[in-house]
Amino acid sequence: MIRLVDVVRYHDTPTGLDVLLSGITAQFSRSDRVGIVAGPSSGKSTLARILAKIERPDRGVVQHFGRVSWPIGFSGGFHAALSGADNIAITARLMGQSPARVIAFCKDFTGLDDEIDRIGMVLPPAVRAKLGFALSMAIPFDMYVSDENLGVGDAEFRDRCTKALDKRLQNAGLVFLSRSATYVDRVCNKFLALTDGQLVECHSGKQAEEVVKAALATKQKGRAHV
Numbered sequence: 001m002i003r004l005v006d007v008v009r010y011h012d013t014p015t016g017l018d019v020l021l022s023g024i025t026a027q028f029s030r031s032d033r034v035g036i037v038a039g040p041s042s043g044k045s046t047l048a049r050i051l052a053k054i055e056r057p058d059r060g061v062v063q064h065f066g067r068v069s070w071p072i073g074f075s076g077g078f079h080a081a082l083s084g085a086d087n088i089a090i091t092a093r094l095m096g097q098s099p100a101r102v103i104a105f106c107k108d109f110t111g112l113d114d115e116i117d118r119i120g121m122v123l124p125p126a127v128r129a130k131l132g133f134a135l136s137m138a139i140p141f142d143m144y145v146s147d148e149n150l151g152v153g154d155a156e157f158r159d160r161c162t163k164a165l166d167k168r169l170q171n172a173g174l175v176f177l178s179r180s181a182t183y184v185d186r187v188c189n190k191f192l193a194l195t196d197g198q199l200v201e202c203h204s205g206k207q208a209e210e211v212v213k214a215a216l217a218t219k220q221k222g223r224a225h226v
Contacts, residue, residue, distance in 0.1 A: 002028045002051055002068055002143055002175065007060035009046055020046050021057065022197030030066065030142050030173040035184030037208035038194035039216050044177045047194065048147035051175055066142030067095075072165070073149040075132030084116040084123060084131050088138075095139050102138045109134040109164070126153065137164040144168065146176045150183065181205035 009021040020043030028034050028051075038044035049055035052070045053062055070077070078087045088106055089099035107113055110130045115123070123131070129152040136144075144165070151161030177194070178184050184191065184205030193200040193208035195215040202208040 001030060001065040001173075002145075003061075003063040003065070004051075005061040005063070007050065007057045007062065009043065009050065009055075009057050019197050021050070023060070024197070024199055026192075026199055028143065028173060028175050032190055033169065033174045033188045034176065034190045034192065035188030035205050035208070036175065036177045036192045036194050036199065037181055037184055037202075037205055037212055038177060038179060039212045040179070042194050042212070043197065044179070044194060045147050048145055048175075048177050052145045064143075067140070068143045069136060069139075069141040069145055071149065072136045072144055072146040073129065073133040073152060074136070075128045078123075078128065078132075081119065083119055084112075084127070088116070088131070088135055091135060092139070097139055102135070105138040106131060106134040109137060109160070129153065130157065133161055137161075137168060140168065141172055143173045143175065146174065146178075148178050148180075150176070150187065181209035184208070 004024050004026045007021055007024045008019070011018045011020065036044070036047070046055060048071050050057055050062060052068060053064065054070060077091070078084070085103050088103050092099040092102035103116070107116055112127060112130065115127050116131065133149070133152050150165060151158035174187070176184060176188055182205070188205065191202040191205050191208045193202055193211040195212050200211055202211060
């Protein structure tokens, strides 16, 4: 489970504070598949990182009960001076997993072998993306966090990603942040709109998208009258 209590996040700008998250309190349980629809520059990716405790809020509390994933497919933690295999092994040890098992899983999942032993800085972006997703699937979590990413690569590999994630979600929850109501409606059973720094409950991803669009239109109209 993930619990947010009065979470605030803002950025300093030349014109003052830009508040992305304004006192959010919410709870996401292991039985939930929560879809959060957000517009551009709304704090979507910031919220994903805060949910995963990669980024800290400026105020408020983020609590994890059970094991919570980093954003699915995230490969930003790969060190450029290490091989893919070394990066995977380090992550496995940090998560209390067998490095040999996790490396074998990633090789089998991606179909990559020698490429995984190459130094990180020379790994092509497509290979990094596949490894990042495979690593997310190699380690079981109680809650998964996704910032748009439910699969990578070509159609065949994306299908493999979908099947792997569906298998993991048989025993885990999901918080999926996206700009697309279509994908949210496909995979989620609870729906929220992220708008004006708050989470608004909705009946569907489509309704959440409409709430986001209406808020953006109101904001743009207000700017036009300034």
